[in-house]
Amino acid sequence: MAVDELTYDPSDPAIRRNPHPIFSWLRREDPVHWSDPMSGWIVTGYDDILEGLTDSSTFSAERLTNVRKHLPANAQSAAGEVLRYLNSWMVFRDPPDHTRLRRHMASVLNLPSFETLRGTISELTNDLLDKLPDGDVVDMFSTFSILLPGMVIMELMGVERGRLLEVKSWSDDMMLFIGSARGVPDKYERAKRGAVAMATLFKEAIGKRRADPKDDVLSQLIASEVDGRSLNDDELVGCLMMVLNGGHETTANLINNSLLALAHNPDTTSYLRGNLDKMEPAVEEFLRYDSPILSIGRVVKEDIEMGGKQLSAGERVFFMLLSANRDEEVFEDPTRLDVTRSPNPHMAFGKGPHFCLGTPLARIEGQIVLGEILRRYSSIELAEPVDSIPWINSLVTRGPSRLPLRLRK
Template sequence: MNLLAPDVRANPYPFYAGLRRHAPVSQVDPGGLWAVARYDDVMTVLKNPRLFSSEGIRRTYRPDWIPDYPMADSMLVMDPPRHTRLRSLVSRAFGATVLTRLEPRLRELSHRLIAALPDGQPVDFVEDFSIRVPISALGELVGIPPSLHAQLKHWAEVMTRFTSVGPADLEPQERIRASVAEARHHFEQVLEERRREPRDDLMSDLLSAHVDGEALTQTELMGFMFLLLIGGLETTVHLLSASVLKLQEDPALMARLRAEPELIPRFIDEMLRHSGPVHGIVRLTTDDVELGGAHVPRGERLLLLMASANRDEARFLEPDRFDLERAGSQQLPFGHGAHFCLGAQLARMEARLALEALLARFARLTPGDEPARWNISLVMRGPIWPPLAAHTD
C-alpha cells in the first residue's frame, strides 16, 4: 500500500481499517516504513523507548545539505536519559503559567479575527482564521513580535517541507537553509535580549530554568525553539481547519454547540480522536522485535499510525462515528509516554478560544464553490482550502 496515493490521502481511514484487520504491522510505501495500525501495538511501542527509539531518527534531521538543522538538537529526537533531563528543564517553564499568560490575549484576538470576517461571503478560513491564533501563540512563546508574525509563518511553512526534500532538490534545500538561518538569527537575538533583560515570558523562564544545578545550553534552547515552531503550528492549524469543516458539514452539531458552548472542549477532544492532525509518528527499532504478529528487524523505521489507533474498533465503540457523548479519554492524539505532547493543553485552549469566538458570532457555515482539498503528508493531515461562507443568521 502507498500511503501517499491520492485515494488514500483523500480518505485514509478505510485503508487504515484494512491494515488493522489484515496486516496490523506491515511495510508500506513510500520508503518501506513499517506501519503500526492497532491501538495496542502503538501503545506497546510508545511505552518502550529502549526498543523503539526516537533518538534513532535524529539522522533524518541531519542530512548533508543542512548539517546544523536545530531540530536535530531537539528533545523530540532524544531517548532517556538525555530526553528526561531536557524535558524536566523545559517543563518547568512550559507549565500552567504559559496558559494563564496567553489566554486573555488569545481570546481577544479570536474575537477580533471573527469580527473582521464578512457575513455571507466565501472566506479563506485557513489564512484568515485557523492560522492566526496559533501563530500569535507561537510568536508570544518564542518572543517574536506581531510585526514579524508573517515571517514566522513563512519560516514554519518552508521548514514543514523538510521531510519531503530529497538530495537532488536543490532549490527547496536552499529555501529551507535560508529560513533556518533567518529564524536562528531572530531567535538568537531574542535570547540575547532576555539574558540582558529578563521579562515575564517563556524565554526568560527557560533561560533561568535549572535542574540539579544545570541550565539549558544555547544549542538545546535553539532546538526547543525550532521544535515549538515545527510542532506547535501546523498541528493546531489543521485541528482548527478540520473543526470548521466539521461544523459546516453538520449544522445540527453547530447549533448544539452554539446553544451549549460548555460542550466545546468535548467537541475538540472528539475531533482530535476522530480527525486529529497527527497521523503518523516515527520510531527506530534498536533490536529485532516481534510486534503485532510480524518480525521487524533491528534498525527499521516504524510509522505509528495514531489516526488508525484512534479509530481502532477494539478500543472504541463504532469508531468512525463522531460522538460527542463518547466517554473516557483513551485516545492518543497527543502521543503517550515520555514524549507526550508538551503543548496538549495549549493546543486545546487555542482551539477552544477560537471556536468560542466563531460560534458566538456565526450561526451557520455554507460550502463555497470548491470542495475541501487535503494536504499530502505521511505524518500530518488537514484541509488546506475549505472556502466556506459564514452567516450570522
C-alpha cells in the first residue's frame, strides 16, 4: 500500500477497535504521517514520541487556542464557559503556568497520599465484585470498571460516593469538547451544561472546606501555596475537574483492557492466578500491551523537521502512545503479552514534564483489582466476539465502551 493511499481515520469503528496493524505499518513506512481526517500529524515511533513529549519548547500543550479558533460561530458562547475551566487544566498549559499548577497538584497528589487509599480500594473492589452474579454474563464496564475509579476519586476529593453517576454524566458531556466525538448532536451545549453543573458542585464543596477544613485533598489544595500564591476558585474547580476525568476513565480503561487481554490469553491468566505476588510487573505489561491512553496532542510552536517531514508552526501533532508501546525497535516481540517482561520502558502515561501525576494511583488500583478478580474467579471469558464490541470514540482515551464477560468462580 502506498503512503498516499493510507488513511488513519479514528471515526472508523474497526480502526478504533484495533489500530495496531496500521500503526505497525506506519512505524515502518511513514512514522510521521499526515492524516487528513484528523487535520494533523500522526507520530508512531517510540523515539520520535519521546522527543516530542519532552520538548515543550517546540511542541506546545496549549492547544485550546487552536480549538477555539476553529469553532463554529454558534458554539463560541457555550465554549467560553467550558474553556473557563479547561484553561486551568495543567495538561493544557506550558511552563511557567504548567509548572506552577503542577507544583500545587503534586503537593497533595503523590504516592504517600495514594498509598493511604489501599484499604478503601480493596473495600470498594470487594463490595462491587460481591454484587456480580456468578457465571452470568455481565457488562464489566458499567457494573464495575467505570464505578470503582470514580468512587476512589470521589473519596479522594471528599465528594459523596452516591453522586458518582450524576457527576460522571456531567464529565462525559464536558469531555465532548476535547475528544473526537464526531457527529454528536448539541455537543457544545452539552459540554457547557456539564461544565456548569460540575463547577457548581465543586464550588459548593470548596466553600464548605474553606469554612470547615478537613484532612482531605481538597482542603490541602485550597491551603496550598506556590511562591506565596494560592489557587483561585476557577483554578481549584479546573484542577478538580481534571483529577476526576483523568483518574476515572483512564483507570477504567486499564481495568477493561487488562481483562480483555486476560480473556484472550488463558495461559497468562493461569500463570498469574498461581503467582498473585507478580501483579506489579503484570500491570506494567498490561499498560504497555494495550494502553488506556491512545494519544497525546500537541501544537507545533516553530517549524521543525521530524521523521523526514517538515512540520510547520501551528499544525497539530498526535503522539500515539499506543503505537510507541508496540515499537519493535524498543520491545522484543511487542505483540506478545509477557507479564514477566523486564525492562519495560512503556510510556502508557506519557513522558516529560506532563507525565501523569495519577500514575501511582492507577497502578495501585490495577494491582488490587486484577489480583482480586484472579483470586475469586477460575475463568474469565469474553461473552461475544470482540469485533461486535464498540470502542470509545476518543482521541485521548482507549478502551471498549462495554465489556460483556462471563466470570466463573
